[in-house]
Amino acid sequence: MKESIVVMGGGVVGLSCAFELQRRGHQVTVLEINRCGGQASGAAAGMLAPYSENVEGPDAFFQLCLESLRLYPEWQQNVKQASGQTFEYTNSGSLYIAYHEADLLALEGRLLWQGQYGSSGKIIEGDALFRLEPNLSRNVRAALHTPEESHVYAPHYVRALEQACRLMGVTIHENLDKLTIVEWQREILIQSTDQRMFSGDQLVVCSGAWAQELSDTFGIRIPVYPIRGQICAYEVDEKPVHHMVFGNQGYLVAKENSTLVCGASEDVAGFDTSVTDKGIERLRKWNKQAFPFLEDRTPFHRWAGLRPSTQDGLPLIGALSGSSRVVFAVGHYRNGILLSPATAMLAADCIEGKNTAAYNQAFSPERFGR
Numbered sequence: 001m002k003e004s005i006v007v008m009g010g011g012v013v014g015l016s017c018a019f020e021l022q023r024r025g026h027q028v029t030v031l032e033i034n035r036c037g038g039q040a041s042g043a044a045a046g047m048l049a050p051y052s053e054n055v056e057g058p059d060a061f062f063q064l065c066l067e068s069l070r071l072y073p074e075w076q077q078n079v080k081q082a083s084g085q086t087f088e089y090t091n092s093g094s095l096y097i098a099y100h101e102a103d104l105l106a107l108e109g110r111l112l113w114q115g116q117y118g119s120s121g122k123i124i125e126g127d128a129l130f131r132l133e134p135n136l137s138r139n140v141r142a143a144l145h146t147p148e149e150s151h152v153y154a155p156h157y158v159r160a161l162e163q164a165c166r167l168m169g170v171t172i173h174e175n176l177d178k179l180t181i182v183e184w185q186r187e188i189l190i191q192s193t194d195q196r197m198f199s200g201d202q203l204v205v206c207s208g209a210w211a212q213e214l215s216d217t218f219g220i221r222i223p224v225y226p227i228r229g230q231i232c233a234y235e236v237d238e239k240p241v242h243h244m245v246f247g248n249q250g251y252l253v254a255k256e257n258s259t260l261v262c263g264a265s266e267d268v269a270g271f272d273t274s275v276t277d278k279g280i281e282r283l284r285k286w287n288k289q290a291f292p293f294l295e296d297r298t299p300f301h302r303w304a305g306l307r308p309s310t311q312d313g314l315p316l317i318g319a320l321s322g323s324s325r326v327v328f329a330v331g332h333y334r335n336g337i338l339l340s341p342a343t344a345m346l347a348a349d350c351i352e353g354k355n356t357a358a359y360n361q362a363f364s365p366e367r368f369g370r
């Protein structure tokens, strides 16, 4: 049966869930207290990098990240088609650089298990490395080259998702200020501060770093916390960096619009999204070390966003037990852009009561207790 579904939150996760649910024939309403894409999603560097972001091993999180990367080619086409808008999607591959032997050993260890999960990665050293990335510092000893990783221009991707939703018939309400969930067990009733009431059969909670506010409403612990990411961009003439370049203290990614994006700090600053000189200076130090041509350059743009991190580092994706009326999709921390297609599929399957057993335990929204 096709349902009417309310999505709380208009970031990349909420808009992706809305897009997928509307595509499946449901009637979706998105409620956003601010502006769609105005928080973490609009601030992201847009890297789709499951291998570089997961260094420990092939756990459920890595599996979901990988699944999402593989969904991207078709997913981004669908978003472009449905929105009539375009956005950058570049299969640049990545280089994870090492300055010392010890760092290289860690990369070799990672390659051992990632090779079994679709990576055609290789360790590249010496001249071969500098042919791939000519402007890289000659102090770099080696790099793990992973050709499968790509990136999108996040602000344009999110804008296209929003437009796709609107054109497909999703109703989007923005600037709602504050929302109160009045009822969620028998039906969904949500009230805004201007006394408007929104109703539906089911609810998908996609409120990012703000999800913890709903603990009392649902009677469960929702340990989601904001981690500020400060990030900056240089203006560049032609693409001086060809891959996404990762190191232990940062990353650089060149975009089609002649910018070189460099991120990102990880600070605990509550819900403060201001940018500090200290935060950006630390990034610049790392950039110059990796790419000496940046020595005399100053970033022309600096910004920050709040990543929704969780107590155990895993997102909360799934239905509340005993009811598929409320589904959570929050806590994507550093990988919400990457995870948007797979999260949308998983959340939509939960709404439709389909089997999502592979991820139920790892991502259960109730795993932190009552």
Ligand SMILES: Cc1cc2nc3c(=O)[nH]c(=O)nc-3n(C[C@H](O)[C@H](O)[C@H](O)COP(=O)(O)OP(=O)(O)OC[C@H]3O[C@@H](n4cnc5c(N)ncnc54)[C@H](O)[C@@H]3O)c2cc1C
Pocket (backbone or CB within 6 Å): 008, 009, 010, 011, 012, 013, 014, 031, 032, 033, 034, 035, 036, 037, 038, 039, 040, 041, 042, 043, 044, 045, 046, 047, 048, 179, 206, 207, 208, 209, 210, 211, 228, 229, 230, 231, 263, 264, 304, 305, 306, 307, 308, 329, 330, 331, 332, 333, 334, 335, 336, 337, 338, 339
């Ligand atoms: C600097 C930086 C760089 C990043 N780089 C990458 C990257 O390269 N690749 C990647 O995959 N990820 C990256 N991320 C992470 C990614 O941006 C996040 O994981 C993702 O945006 C989370 O999406 P979201 O929709 O859950 O959250 P958000 O985009 O924060 O959206 C949540 C929305 O919910 C709204 N909201 C809050 N409370 C309520 C409520 N009660 N009712 C209704 N609406 C509400 C908010 O206003 C907000 O618009 C980066 C993040 C930062 C900060």
